[in-house]
Amino acid sequence: MDKFDRQVRIWGTHGQHIIETSHVCVVGSSPFAFEIVKNLALPGIGCLTMIATNSRDLEQNQFWNMKTWNVTQIDWNAEKMGSDVFWSDFELIIITTGQNDVLKVFRQIKSPPVLLCSTSGQNGFVTFLSGEPHFVVESHPEHTIPDLRLGALRSDLSQFYSEFLKNTVCISDLPFAALLYHACENVLKEKKPHQVINRHDLKDQINVLQNKVSPNTQLPNFFEALRFAHLALERTETLPENVIRCLALKDVSCQIPFNQNVQTLLRALSSFLDTPYSEGQLPLAGIIPDMESSYEMYTALRNAYSGAAENDVKIFHNLVSSEVSHIEIDQVKSFCRNCRHINVIEPIGKLGDFESVLNDETTDSTIIKNVLHSCLSEALKKEDKRRFYPCISFVAGIAAQEAIKVLTHQFLPLHNTLVYEGELGRLRSIKI
């Protein structure tokens, strides 16, 4: 495992397992195609197949000794490769050529997800095609908001907080979450029913509490309570937009096992949200941030959240099991922990749809068209344009990067086309 240590730290051993058991096909044999193969062989793609569309290329690329990377090389065969069956074993197909006979096949067949990409001179593009939505459970957001639900506490948690405070003699050691709960309670006492708490009232109340226990010095936990007061005002009962988008796609037809599993989990999520227990809220993440507090109090709070989250997983797992049997508890756990951040993108459905957009007279369409057509021409001059290495290295790096994201269903992949205009050093992400 040591060889992959530096990348396992990004996508985990489960991500690495997916990579090592994936079948990927690269169509094309230009230096660009070889670069992509190299970039996929390095992180450990289990099975790589390369289809040569131009035998002249193979002789010229002896630099890459494919044997050391266990890559299967075969020649393009329009007859054999013209049916769905040939392609169905691959999890991902990367098409690096605009050759007509190749594209013709892909216009007709139903294929696994495709990355279509190429370079010419200093320009290049990458685009993501798939007949079904692409779900991402672990989107690895850069910043996460602590999942405390203080704005709309479920009854199990509010029960915990109220007992916790009942047993607290002195509030000077309370973690900020409990302080916020306490302050909200006090504010509500003075309000009429159905009046909402505003930030100003809440901060005043925190200062009142602070003055009672320590009038002269600012205690760190009260400082945190002021800093994170917004967490108590968040309306957690409404679902995030990304979750709503995912739920809307829970019943569309999907063939990819990962997507099918996510859809099963989404259907279970939908039932979960309908149970009175959940009060319409997502399962808890069960992880709380560090807080200034006494050890005992912090531990009690942490256990309350992790306990409630475990309970959610149990209930959720029962809902899943009532529909299918093959989803393991670990998958349910990961889904519950990440469900606030699940996401979905809808790639371009068909190659034909992509090609029809290219007829528009925009800069991006023109670049893509020219890049694609440079592969068509048999003329040596144009073919040579595809051998400008810095550009090849750059775009092939991006293509392989996106391939890894698509395969692991971690991180959001491109949505859905990148165009690189090398002369100006511009890379644009566009949605077709």
Next chain:
Amino acid sequence: MSDTSSVNQRLLGSENYQKLRNSGVLLVGAGGIGCELLKNLVLMGFGSIDIVDLDTIDLSNLNRQFLFRHRDIKQPKSTTAIKAIQHVSNSKLTAHTANIMDVETFPLSWFDQFAIIFNALDNLEARRYVNQMAQFLHKPLLESGTAGFDGYIQPIIPGSTECFDCTTKETPKTFPVCTIRSTPSQPIHCIVWAKNFLFAQLFASSGSTIGDGDLGTDNPEEIKRIQQETNELLELQEYVRAGDESKIPEIIKKIFVQDIQKLLAIEELWKTREKPVPLPDIEVDGIVNTDLSSVWTIQEQVNAFVLSTQRLMKRLPEEGQIEFDKDDQDTLEFVTTAANIRAHIFKLPLKSLFDIKQIAGNIIPAIATTNAIISGLSALASLRVLNLIKNQPEAKAQELNMAFTSKASNISSNRYISNPQLAHPNPKCPVCSIARGVLHVSQEALKTTTLSELIQKIQEKYRFEGEVSILDKSTQRLLADYDFEDLLDKTLAELNLKHGIILSISDESVADEVRCTTEFYLDEVKDAQLRLPNIEVPLVKVIPSTEETDDAVGAIESTASGEIILDALEDKNEKKRPLEDEESSSSLPPSKKSATTHDEGVVILD
């Protein structure tokens, strides 16, 4: 490869291509970015490429450094890289297995032969050094780095654009000694204690410097205890050296029970903190957990601690001393278990071996694809810097771009790469805002010239009106200033001033305008006696030292997209950006009541 060259010729134009063929470039680093970049430079057809790396190949390099194979492990990176690519190369390739900061091997004049320098480094110190050399020589430098899905390139044109040091870089995190030795409040403190203190004391040569100097506490009892403890550990070191395994229970008792009891006796420490609980008696049963990504029970920690100590004791007679190495399973297990047992005692969360490896080893995640993207960008940018792109008007330095890949998770937001234009040099930059020149001196002159004679010559030539101070930058040694004159009569040779040393001269006069700080690189030559460079040392307005407020405005733009990221070529280099552990990188402050922290008396997690 004639085919490739004809392509480049057509794309760049014959004239530009000829320039490229006549250019020599320097590539510093043959790791993740280095391997990729070497391939790109070779296939672009540069006339000659020199590659420098002092490192050898490690198993964990093979997920991205594509020129290396399993059979190459332990071989030098630079020579292996060249061997692997030679057969397709039309360039003169030269490998150097050496430290780029070694002035004997790589004097300043050596850097001068290259048209451009590519940095593909993994540590701040070497990056800073090469940046400085580029500033001396006015050489364009292409700086680059990656961390996981993120990466950046930055062309540096001395005199025209900001240099590597124009913006403040994140430096290694430091901790007060007392936090490490007496009052840890985060798991990281226990890891630093286990690695830099306990392990270093017991097995490594150096022992530890923790405990000398400022301890970051004023509590006399605590200071006394820290000093005592250091002495007591010498006794344990004896046990370890003697190889007597029957003493292991005593070692455990000493560090995890008695030392804790002695800390508890200092009542002052625990008024605002949670008290630690000494390790209870644990019967060692030898059962180990083999799941490296799980958090082991305290029983499993103690078992593994005993076993790793035994293994290290067995190795000690033969090896003499053992340095911590994240890829050395025995040292990693010792540090992991010692850190976790201490964390348990102080009621802090325990961590898995996998996680502690990342923290203790300063591991930065690294993947092939990001390196391919960044080295492609770096190669493309070099053509722009050298003005070799056909049909493009000569780019002004300010029109060049730096580039950052945006966070992998933000990709759908229209900004896969942000490429702001380069900023102007920061007028307060300690590196590029000062005057520089090469001072040529013969061995003879070193022996005969005194320091005061040198100062006088400098004052006369560059019209320093008043007092100056002179500093040997290589050792940060003050040689003379207005109230330190002891060394004035010594010769330069007696002061050990020799080839490769950088002298920094500052104007100490009290005036509104003073001469700009000037640095001289000492270049030993045969012909010249002592020749001062013909450089302009301008007068500059004295800026009252206030808090940094308005400076570096231009720089903020360019760094807004991300902190400086270093390429992770995991290796022995010690100045990498340390990764923060999860707790401390969250937006929330560290846990529990951590009383006063101190600014001084710090331990660097190297």
